[in-house]
Amino acid sequence: MSGRSRVLRWAIPLAVVPVLVLLAYGFRTDPRDIPSPLVGKPASSFKLTAFDGKPVALEALRGQVVVVNFWASWCYPACYEEAPSLERAFQAYKDRGVAMVGVNFQDKDEPARRFLTQFGHTFPNAPDPAGRVSVDYGVYGVPETYFIDKKGRVRFKQVGPVSDEMLKQQIERLLAEAA
């Protein structure tokens, strides 16, 4: 066999390797990862009325770490997957200066209440009838969760469901900071 075709013999299969490597690299990136311009900025305040009739205001929670979660009863399966984690985190941290607020996004009253009963949420949840809070926070789709530090700044935004570990990690990080 000539030298040229010996080279070809290796070159043909090897030529595709860079392409495969590039595609594999694609797994490390997320095309939907759009950084929120709100991160680092003061969280916009809101006053809502919870499903149980009590007022919920961000202002009143200043000085605490606040987790604001946007959800909907029609958001299946992501909102259903994360719901137990949220309640668990609330139970674990409510006595350590962490508040949690659920904002119900473009939903109907009855299925929303059924959702809350199903998961036995004890943290305040409020409908956002005019969608104003969702717009202020730039909610792109549910679920989305915002982590607000003790100084009232948005520090992290999670698009998609949250997990136990992630809630723990973000909350602990913000708790460790000075007020």
Add this chain to the structure above:
Amino acid sequence: MTPELGYAATVAALILAVYGSGAAALSAVRGRADLRLSAERAAVGVWLLVTTCMALLIYAFLTFDFSVRYVAGNTNLGTPFYYRITAVWGALEGSIILWAFMLSIYTLIVVARYRRTQPQLYPWVLAVMLGISAFFLLVMTIPAPPFERLSPIPADGRGLNPLLEDSGMITHPVALYLGFTGFTVPFAFAMAALIIGRTGEEWITITRRWTIVAWYFLSLGLLIGGWWSYHVLGWGGYWAWDPVENAAFMPWLTGTAFLHSVMIQERRRMLKLWNLTLIILTFSLTLFGTFLTRSGIIGSVHAFSQGSVGQFFLGFLALIVLGAFSLLAWRLERLHAQGELDSIVSRESAFLLNNLFLVAAAFTVFFGTVFPLLSEAIKGTKVSVGAPFFNLVNIPIFLALIFLMGVGPLIAWRRASAENLRRNFLKPVAIGIVAALVCRLAGVANALVLLCLALVVFVAATIALDFARAARARRRTGDGWLDATWGLALKQNRRYGGFVVHLGILVVALGVAGSQAWSTQTEATLNRGEAMELAGYTIRFEGLEGVEESNHAKVVGTFTVADRKGPYTVLTPAKKFYPQEQTPIAAVDYRLGFMEDLYLVLGEFARDGSHATIKIQVNRMVSWLWIGGFLLTLGAALAILPEPRRKPAVAHAGQTAPA
């Protein structure tokens, strides 16, 4: 019960496919007929089991069996009957079943057709096809199980993606996947030919019609996709160079190249290496297309999900590409051409150029599609290239391809003489130039359109000239005009089928050029009773109305339209509100016409119906795309027909076959 049954059938099919693939390969190595028979039975078993999976899933959808996670995720109690069936392939898991199902059918046909006629190639073909089936069944077993159980069982499901509630959804994925999977057959034959070292023309002759079938379905899938995009998405276009559109377009480009270059090999025994490369590329690109859709590595309107499916597909893609090219490299010395290129001015070189352009187009599309990845890998920033890049690069390539479409079929093999060129091309070139001049005088000012028009007319003239000449020759033997034409089309169905496909592409090309150059649009907010004008149409806003459907609510606007001659039509574009979607979905209304479509999209509106924003488009010559697509379908069907035997089996009374 359904989830367990379905899962069991999937696993059983996977085991059978793996066994069958191994048994078929072993039977070829050892020459054992009993193993081969066993592999064939395995293929039948795979088909039966996958069909069972398909039936179970359809049944689960029809009965709202929300214990199946996939059913709960893609349907709800309001989903109409018809869409519950199409919802089966509305998302990732079901589309993998569809793929496996079609592949199992193709495998069965291959078994039935070639078990006796191709004793050497066939066992390897079977091994390759079952191996590929095994991969899809593996995906169904581990990363994307369609029969995963959902617990607790929800009272209602999430519902189908509203954009998929369209009649196009029954045909578009089916046609596209028939095309994608169809290329498995020529690929499997190519691999078999490489393995046993019979790298001649045999595998190409056997798979010629298979390739046309796959190409035909792929074309159909692309066209229906364009139609879906046009009448559902509401942006008034049919092609957006979206990564997933590109993913289906790339195998079409290389498949088209393959379809042409095999003719050279059949005729001149050249390009062996090239043809094998093309079929490997085409098949790999069908996998790449699926990979792109399923992996979520590139953002797209089509992307289904992220998960480990992407890794499985990439692994398999790597296996196929590296395996196939290694095989090719191993057989390199058997792939020397027996013929050679005699002259630049010849049919061979026209076909070569055609191949070069098609592959170049495929490469640019590939480059543009993965560019965001490339730029992020190298510069760390996400940059997408959009339609301007693809148009800029591809328009010249496609114009050149149209030109070659006229040259290729008529120029002489080996070396074209001046006489051959003059005889075949003088008139068509003249007609093309005259047509462009006439249009210029008639007021067409767009240079690109004029160039496209001249080329299209030139090609159409070459086809007409050739056909007239051949028909005249047949008439001399005594046939009437009609018999001569029909007889010709049927007798040389491959050649004339190809011509009809070319005509279809020409019509599509005019549609693309016309719609890009001459479409016009405007947007306005109208009070009730107010009218506006666009391109000779007067559109009056009559009011809004709310309607409750089984699974969504919609607001319908009524617009009466008059053209220059008087009342024309009433259009009712709407906005649909699905509970599971954050944003409303626009339902376009349109009136299609031969030269122009009127196309209305409802925008924002006042709740009391006092005013509404409307986007009005007058899209010119878009219908030519669908007409061209229909022609293309006819042509491909003609080319797929079996080549007629010398003597027709049943002769028509009173008609003698010409000598």
